[in-house]
Amino acid sequence: MHDHQPRTITPDALPEVITRYLRAHHAxxxxxxxxxxxxxxxxxxxxxxxxxxxxxxxxLGRSATEFTYTVHLTGAQQTDTDHYIATHHLEGDFPGGAIDLRYQFTLRDDLIEQLVIRP
Structure with a gap:
C-alpha cells in the first residue's frame, strides 16, 4: 500500500472529484x-x-433512504497525490445516534477508484 503519513489539509483543498461526490451524496x-x-x-x-x-x-440509493442524518465535514488529510481522507461527523436516527466516519479515497485519472468508509 503506502506508508506515507497523512498530512492535514483544509477541506477546500480536497480534489474537485471528491468534493463533487460529497456534495452530491449529501444532497x-x-x-x-x-x-x-x-x-x-x-x-x-x-x-x-x-x-x-x-x-x-x-x-448510494440505499444509504440515502435507510436513515435520516446530518453530515458535517470535520477534517481532511492527504497521504499522497492519489490518497485522501475526509472525516465526517454524522448525527441521526441510526443505531448509536452519532458517529465519526473516515472516508478514505483512492483516485485514478481524476475519478474515485476506491472509497473505504470506516469509523
Missing amino acids: HDTAAAVTAFAGDATVIDDGNTYRGTDAIERW
Whole structure:
C-alpha cells in the first residue's frame, strides 16, 4: 500500500472529484454522485464491498433512504497525490445516534477508484 503519513489539509483543498461526490451524496443526488467513480471502482462500507458503478449506485440509493442524518465535514488529510481522507461527523436516527466516519479515497485519472468508509 503506502506508508506515507497523512498530512492535514483544509477541506477546500480536497480534489474537485471528491468534493463533487460529497456534495452530491449529501444532497441525495445519486445520479451525480455516481459520476465521480471510475467504472471499475469499489466502495467498502459497513463490512460490504460494492464493485462497479451499478453496485455503487444501488449502495448510494440505499444509504440515502435507510436513515435520516446530518453530515458535517470535520477534517481532511492527504497521504499522497492519489490518497485522501475526509472525516465526517454524522448525527441521526441510526443505531448509536452519532458517529465519526473516515472516508478514505483512492483516485485514478481524476475519478474515485476506491472509497473505504470506516469509523
